[in-house]
Amino acid sequence: QQQVKQSPQSLIVQKGGISIINCAYENTAFDYFPWYQQFPGKGPALLIAIRPDVSEKKEGRFTISFNKSAKQFSLHIMDSQPGDSATYFCAASRRSSYKLIFGSGTRLLVRP
Amino acid sequence: EAEVAQSPRYKITEKSQAVAFWCDPISGHATLYWYRQILGQGPELLVQFQDESVVDDSQLPKDRFSAERLKGVDSTLKIQPAELGDSAMYLCASSSPSGGNEQYFGPGTRLTVT
Numbered sequence: 001q002q003q004v005k006q007s008p009q010s011l012i013v014q015k016g017g018i019s020i021i022n023c024a025y026e027n028t029a030f031d032y033f034p035w036y037q038q039f040p041g042k043g044p045a046l047l048i049a050i051r052p053d054v055s056e057k058k059e060g061r062f063t064i065s066f067n068k069s070a071k072q073f074s075l076h077i078m079d080s081q082p083g084d085s086a087t088y089f090c091a092a093s094r095r096s097s098y099k100l101i102f103g104s105g106t107r108l109l110v111r112p
Numbered sequence: 113e114a115e116v117a118q119s120p121r122y123k124i125t126e127k128s129q130a131v132a133f134w135c136d137p138i139s140g141h142a143t144l145y146w147y148r149q150i151l152g153q154g155p156e157l158l159v160q161f162q163d164e165s166v167v168d169d170s171q172l173p174k175d176r177f178s179a180e181r182l183k184g185v186d187s188t189l190k191i192q193p194a195e196l197g198d199s200a201m202y203l204c205a206s207s208s209p210s211g212g213n214e215q216y217f218g219p220g221t222r223l224t225v226t
Contacts, residue, residue, distance in 0.1 A: 006154075034214070043116075043203050043217035044155065089154050098143065098213045099168055102154030 003027055004092050006103025013110050019077040021106045023090035026071065030092040034100070035064065035075045038087045047088075048075075080110045114138040116218030118204050124224045130192035133221045137185070137206030145215060146179055146189050147203040155203055161187060194225045 005024045013019045025033075034049035050057045050064040050073065057064045063076040077084055090103040117136040125131045137144050142163050147155035158177065160168040163184040172179065176195070181187040191198055201222050205215040 032213075036217075041222070043118075043205075043220045046214055046216060049214065091154070095213075097160075097168065098207060098215070099145075099157050099160060100147075100155070100215060102156070105152070105154055 003101045004090060004103045006090050006106060008106060009104070010107045011109070013080045013108065015080065015082060015110055015112050017080050017110075019080045019084070019108055019110070020074060021088055021090070021108070022072065022074045023092075023103050024070075024072045025092050027092070027094075027101075028071070029094045029096075030101075031095050032093045032098075033064070033066065033073050034091050035062075036089045036091065036102075038089065038105075044089060077108075080108075082110045082112050084108060085110050116204055116206055116216055118202075118218040118221055120221055121219060122222045122224075124226065125194050126226055127196055128193040130190065131194050131223065132188055132190045133202050133204075133223075135187045135189070135204030135218060137187075137204070138208075138216060141206035141208045141216075142184070143207045143213070144181055144187050145205040145207075146187070147205065147217075149201040149203055149220070151200070158189070191223075194223075196225050199223055199225045 035047045036044035038044040048059045048062045061078045066073045087105045091100040093100045144161040146158045149155040158172045159179045161181045179189045201220045203220045205217045207213045207215045
C-alpha cells in the first residue's frame with residue numbers, strides 16, 4: 001500500500017520559472033510532512049517541513065502548501081535555478097513513531 | 113556543521129558473502145534510522161533505534177539482516193548472506209527531540225552484489 005503518492009515523476013522547468021511538485025497521503029494520523037532534496041550519489045537533505053496546524057510555510061525560494069481536508073501538500077520552488085536540478089522526495093510521519101514514509105520522487109531538471 | 117557519517121561509501125561484494133555498514137549519527141541524537149533506497153525509488157525504513165533499543169524493525173528481513181547499536185551511539189547494519197536483490201543505497205539518519213525530530217541523512221553506502 002503506497003501511503004504517499006508523488007507527482008509528477010519528472011519535471012523540466014526553464015531557469016527563473018516555478019517548479020511545482022505534488023504529494024497526496026492516505027493516513028490521517030500523519031502530522032509531519034518534510035521535503036528532501038537528493039543529488040546523485042548523495043544522501044537526502046532536508047529542505048523544508050510543515051505540520052498540519054498551518055497551511056503554508058516559506059523558506060527562501062521554497063514554499064510548502066498544505067491542504068488538510070484534501071490530504072495533499074505541495075512544494076513550490078520559485079525562481080528555479082540550474083543548481084536546483086535534483087530529485088525531490090516528499091515524506092510523511094506520525095509524531096508517535098517518527099518513521100518517514102517517502103513518496104516515489106520527482107526528478108527536476110532546470111534548463112539554463 | 114554536524115553530519116551523519118557512514119562508511120564505506122561504496123561496497124562491491126559477491127552473492128552469499130557477508131557485508132557490514134557503519135553509521136555514526138550526529139552527536140546527541142538518540143534516534144538512529146537505517147533506510148534502504150533502491151535506484152529510482154524513495155528510501156524505505158529498515159530499522160529504527162531509540163538509544164540502544166530497537167523500536168521498529170518490521171521491514172527488516174531478519175533471516176539475513178541484523179542491526180545493532182550497542183552503546184547507543186554508532187550502529188552497524190549487517191547482511192549475511194548477501195543476495196543480488198540487496199543491491200541498493202543504504203542510508204543512515206539520526207534525529208533528536210530537541211530538534212523537532214527532523215531526520216538528517218548521511219551520504220549513504222552504495223552496495224553492489226555481483
